[in-house]
Amino acid sequence: MPTLTLASARSPFRDEFAEELAIRPLHSGDIHASFQFRTVWGVDLLQATDPRFLRYAILPREIVCTENLTPWKKLLPCGSKAGLAVLLKSEKLFHSSYFSQAVHIRPVCQGMHCTVPSWEMRQTLNVVFDLYTSGQGKREWSMFKIKIYVDVTDSPQGELFELSPPTPLLSQAVVLGDRRTYSVYDLTDPGTFGKVRSLNLLVRWKADNGDMLRPLLHGERYVAGFGLQTGEIHTLIYNNHPYRAFPVLLLETVPWYLRLYIHTLTVTSKNRENKPSYIHYQPSKDRLRPHLLEMLVQLPPNSVTEVTVQFERALLKWTEYPPDPNHGFYVGSSVLSALVPSLVAMDTNITQEHPLFSSFFLCKEESSYFMRVYTEPLLVNLPTPDFSMPYNVICLTCTVVAVGYGSFYNLLTRTFQVEEPSQSLAKRLANVIRRWRGVPQL
């Protein structure tokens, strides 16, 4: 069932749960599926939260796998036994081009007055199923069995793909500043699936062409340079809005063993220098804390902004290297946060029913929406010492010391004796011949 409501005698607000699935067929034949689960508790779980204390932590080396999916599913009220979570099978999910899962916990207001905060937990799972790795190879995708939204904006008259069974329910929602049209399959309405108790959703692609709208803000990051002493971190920020410029906040956390030279920090857009309106930099302390760099950069419309900073690689102590030092050291991704101006007007009325995927960030203004983008993590090689050197040093020094000491000892304790030199071989031979001849010897 889509919603589970439980009354608690203490609070007038009830605990709620809602779940949703949004499907978007992409032009290349891939399917993007986004699962959203929202649990709201009507009580104040943590009485004191001071927003001045912000902690940010990142584990760039970790990869997400079934071990993370299983406890994530356990956080749902019915686990994987009922509801949309039944569809989350790890063999299918991890055979995909892109996978992302998240848990967000935050206090929310219920109603307009916000007298008692209630706590909301949102779990989202985004996955892009690749056409070819899902093993079918045909340009067809089906799933069965809640409210399911299928994005049909790209094919209003059925040119790009055909959706069956057809549904008369169409709804429009604004997602990320873009107005999109959705066909809605409401699983609570028994009319949706007729006599058969399962819904078999089939998407069949017809055409092969068409390109997608690029996202208005995205970023890339890479390491340039050669050798194991210096390097350069380049961060590229793309603004694809045709005519609006907007500011973006860039947060970079670089570990202490990449010593950044902040005097070489340059920000260029369209080959001209772009001075950031705000820079906050906290230098690193060796082995204690990393570099923290925060900048507010104004992005010109339809441009690429490049942020470069040079760094030097540090030599770590012998015991600080991980077991496989030549694999490299990970640097966490940088975070871009921005209020992106939207191409269409958005609805700021919070009391109206919105699909979950469009209502994650509350929009206060009609004309822009909040977005947070993460770049890729970096893998950087540090100069690695030769770990057999301590043994070599021991052998060499001990040999030198032993040889030196030996000679010294020898000199001190050697006793000298005077000795008659013995005759050489030639003389001895000559003496033998002389004896035989009877001539006096040498």
Added chain:
Amino acid sequence: LSIRPVLSDPEKQRGRSAAVAIAALVIAAGIPLWWKTTETYRAWLPAARISELEALQLELRVEVEVVFARGTLSPEQQKKVPASRITYESCCKSKSLCLVEADHALHTLTETSCGSVVIYIIPEASALLPQDMRVYVGRSRTALLRSQVASVVGAGLPEVLAALDPQMEQVLQTMSFNHQDVTAALTDRLRPGLSTRDSLADSMRAFKSSPGYEITFSLLNPDPKHHQLHWDVEAALDAYIYPLLHKMAPVANFSVDSQILYYAVLGVNPRYDASASAYTLSADSLAHVINPVEARLGSNAASSNPVLNFLLYVPDSLHSPLIIRNDQKQEVASNAFHSPRWGGIMVYNVDGAYGNDTQFPVDIAIDMSRVMGVFLSQLRLMLGFQQTGAPPGFVLEAAGREGVAEWELDRLLWSRSVENVATASASITSLAQLLDQIANIVINDNIAQQVASAVTALQAAVAELEAGNLALALEHSREAISASERAFFDPSLLHLLYFPDDQKFAIYIPLFLPMCVPILLSLLKIFREVQQHRAEKRAKRD
């Protein structure tokens, strides 16, 4: 022919003295220097006091105050007893006064400290206690004992007390501790076989002493499509569980949470019993119930405290009603069972709340008082309050709002203090032995400090137990246990633990072998020459 001249003596002397001087320098200065620079840092531990702990003798002292009521002693005996300022006769005169009120009135008259017991001796003919009752134990460390020595005339006070001794001992064994309790608390340290079966069962059921516990209440709903359950767990916890936990604050810290699990099934399929027209779970299948549920229960990842789980299971509509049968195939009245050192499970049947044709899902409100009563009694067992089998003729007052009487808490404190002292001394002595045997372990200053404070706290706890101050003894014993655990499990102890011998040789041999071999050889040569010289001298003399 070449003639080898005789060696000049001063030259040989010089050689020999150089060799001996170098050898002396190496031995006198080199070896101590090498030893000092390669030793591991070991802070000083109080080894003498630790070895004393091994042969620790515990003496437990209970302060008992005996108050004689009017009519129990003859006037001459009364003169011997120190005058008491208690005037209680007025409250016990009226027949209609019930026992509880008398107990409460008595409690307000004297201030009892933790661990002490007050026994009031009342005359045999008193109507306060019913005929067959000899002793009444109240809610707060007082007991009323019906005396049978009034008829002894001419006996002095010591004889009266001696005659009362066996009865008082019985009272004290019920209220404070007896031999079984103490041996049960020491089961870790003593050989098995010394404790009785009941006390062994009791000690295996209760959790070991720990600085904190986590209690989780879970509602299992395997059938959300038919049953929509509501339970007001916060109010129920406030009313039933929190008073007990507040009372137990000196013993341990508690953290309580609750959750609701959907689609959680038990691990066994109950069998339908037509005679009772219900599904039954037999006693031997109960062991398999917990496993599949346990994976979903979850616990606090941030703490290592033991977890007590209390599950309330509402059977699904297909398997309702569900009853539990014990070993004798009889229905268990509370429909609940508990697992030692894990928690308890109660089955709550709701089939009576709706008929066949109701609209599903049905809203059902759970009667928390019934549920909490069962859980509270299970919680008491888990925490170590024993089911005291009262001796015949005794009546034990039921616990009031707080769920536990003062003397019951005192009993727990006695056994906990003893257990803590035993565990802490075991940790400290084994740690000291370990550090002694393995010379490679680095002992930092903080470990030495923890060990010293643990030993001090232990000795203080033992002293307080001897003096009879139970609350202080418990505090010291808790301190001792936490310090000893911290010292024992410190990660810095393992720093140089494993240093393979072949690596040690690989480092030392390239340096020391070339240095020592010439020294040894020259010393041998000198020694042989001296021996030869002596032999020649002897031959010359002869």
